[in-house]
Amino acid sequence: MGPASNEPQRIAGLPVPDPCLSFWQQTTRSHPILHSNQDAPVPAEAEFVIIGSGLSGALTTFELVAAGVPPSDIVIFEAREAASGATSRNAGHVRPDAFRGFQMYEQLHGREQALKVIANEKLVFEKVGEFVREHGVPCDFNPTTTFDVCMTPEFADFNAQSLARYRAAGGDVSHVRFYAGDAAREATRVAGAVAAYEWPAGSVHPARLAQWLLARSLDRGVRLFTHCPATGLAESQTAAAAAGGKRWEVATPRGTTAAAAVVHCTNAFAPHLVPALARFVTPNRAQAHAFVPPPALSATGRLRSTMSLRHSLKHFYSVAQRAADGIVILGAPIANPRASPEAQAARLVPDDSFVSAEVRDDTLAHFAACFPACDPARLRLGEGLLHAWAGIVAMTPDSVPLVGPVPGRDGQWICAGFNGHGMARIFTCAPGVAKLILGGTWEDTGLPECFQMTEERLERAKAGS
Ligand SMILES: Cc1cc2nc3c(=O)[nH]c(=O)nc-3n(C[C@H](O)[C@H](O)[C@H](O)COP(=O)(O)OP(=O)(O)OC[C@H]3O[C@@H](n4cnc5c(N)ncnc54)[C@H](O)[C@@H]3O)c2cc1C
Numbered sequence: 001m002g003p004a005s006n007e008p009q010r011i012a013g014l015p016v017p018d019p020c021l022s023f024w025q026q027t028t029r030s031h032p033i034l035h036s037n038q039d040a041p042v043p044a045e046a047e048f049v050i051i052g053s054g055l056s057g058a059l060t061t062f063e064l065v066a067a068g069v070p071p072s073d074i075v076i077f078e079a080r081e082a083a084s085g086a087t088s089r090n091a092g093h094v095r096p097d098a099f100r101g102f103q104m105y106e107q108l109h110g111r112e113q114a115l116k117v118i119a120n121e122k123l124v125f126e127k128v129g130e131f132v133r134e135h136g137v138p139c140d141f142n143p144t145t146t147f148d149v150c151m152t153p154e155f156a157d158f159n160a161q162s163l164a165r166y167r168a169a170g171g172d173v174s175h176v177r178f179y180a181g182d183a184a185r186e187a188t189r190v191a192g193a194v195a196a197y198e199w200p201a202g203s204v205h206p207a208r209l210a211q212w213l214l215a216r217s218l219d220r221g222v223r224l225f226t227h228c229p230a231t232g233l234a235e236s237q238t239a240a241a242a243a244g245g246k247r248w249e250v251a252t253p254r255g256t257t258a259a260a261a262v263v264h265c266t267n268a269f270a271p272h273l274v275p276a277l278a279r280f281v282t283p284n285r286a287q288a289h290a291f292v293p294p295p296a297l298s299a300t301g302r303l304r305s306t307m308s309l310r311h312s313l314k315h316f317y318s319v320a321q322r323a324a325d326g327i328v329i330l331g332a333p334i335a336n337p338r339a340s341p342e343a344q345a346a347r348l349v350p351d352d353s354f355v356s357a358e359v360r361d362d363t364l365a366h367f368a369a370c371f372p373a374c375d376p377a378r379l380r381l382g383e384g385l386l387h388a389w390a391g392i393v394a395m396t397p398d399s400v401p402l403v404g405p406v407p408g409r410d411g412q413w414i415c416a417g418f419n420g421h422g423m424a425r426i427f428t429c430a431p432g433v434a435k436l437i438l439g440g441t442w443e444d445t446g447l448p449e450c451f452q453m454t455e456e457r458l459e460r461a462k463a464g465s
Helices: 055-066 102-109 111-135 153-168 181-188 206-220 239-244 267-272 341-346 357-370 426-437 455-464
Strands: 045-051 074-077 142-150 177-180 195-203 223-225 232-235 248-252 255-264 282-292 306-310 316-321 328-333 384-395 402-405 412-416
Touching: 045 055, 045 248, 055 074, 055 206, 055 412, 055 426, 074 206, 074 255, 102 111, 102 153, 111 195, 111 206, 111 426, 142 153, 142 181, 153 195, 177 181, 181 195, 195 306, 206 223, 255 426, 267 282, 267 384, 267 412, 282 357, 316 357, 328 357, 341 357, 357 384, 402 426, 412 426
Parallel strands: 045 074, 045 255, 074 223, 142 306, 255 412
Antiparallel strands: 142 195, 177 195, 232 248, 248 255, 282 328, 282 384, 306 316, 316 328, 402 412
């Protein structure tokens, strides 16, 4: 039997309409905005159309309103329920890179930009904390420290080299602490740790953060249309548009909206409406897991710092134990270099409706190897895996996001391509794009120049590939 005729259909290049639910979504099912305007037709006109209601879209909207844009001028189109993309599916880490990526950024973008990329992440962590405190956002934000736990001598060497290069280039490492051997195992409690680095970072309930931002904007008069994918985008040919300046027609299954400004906050799905990004932004599946800890990791035994358990640059697991309820969130890329050919192939399938049993089992086994009290044989009924879910991250070949005007498409803007690391980037990128939309200069954004979407950047990637 085929699907019922009223079931949403899958459209190639857009998020699947039937995603699995994450732990973050499971714990916010009563939020009133989840299905805002889900059956309503879209307006014929709007000054601003924001496409995508994840953290990028939610914060860009919030910033536009904060800067004085009338809320009734803004509409948000979201393909699924509110904030149901990577934002509500991630591992909850707000974890700036303190130095590890420096070598790679330096190779890709030069020394000055690499320094700016790392400094920007530190700033984001500070900004998230300031914002949450200033507005009293109930999103379980937990500022603490994080460990980069080196699980192999090779990765310990790599990290040592990264830190040395970053420091030699003038990077600030005054907030980074180093532990070797026994000291690393004692500080992190990770059996098998070879070395560890510690610096300030935090965790958050990411869905609550995005939902709060959206709800605040909706209260003020912004209109959010959920289950409403933007399926097409074309320059308006009407006489009114010609007279009043360029307009873009955003097509959806519930009508077309002509807008003066369109902001692409669609992360991995940006290429659908911006074809120039077709080989630049690549969707990759990632997976996260919620785990109920045994007594050794409960109460005062809770892990107070988050961590990344690292075997190599591409083989790692993240761990963040929530202060609010003790649930441990375990993150993993869908295919580490040891994964089976099937798992490797599934990595590029842009579908978050299912989880990989292989990744789940590997993540749990690895966690138990690091924390033997979490061995399944020792767990009681009710402890252990609570839930597993998948999400889609947006990779770019030069490892940095796309922010600012879309070249050759006057009136279109982008804030996307976060390389699985948006929680440590969006809190400067979205305010930056809002500033640019309102006439600010790149300098006003304070962002690294390499984040700009330029034709030259796309060409360079093509040549490189
Ligand atoms: C399993 C997993 C773990 C992660 N862990 C971390 C972590 O610990 N720390 C970290 O920093 N980052 C992490 N990330 C990455 C982080 O979640 C993202 O970088 C960030 O959420 C991106 O936010 P966004 O708003 O740009 O994109 P999204 O949250 O993906 O939002 C884009 C929205 O656009 C909608 N959309 C797309 N196309 C259309 C269209 N045509 N019309 C209408 N709507 C559309 C989507 O439905 C979606 O809601 C993780 C991601 C995953 C999947």
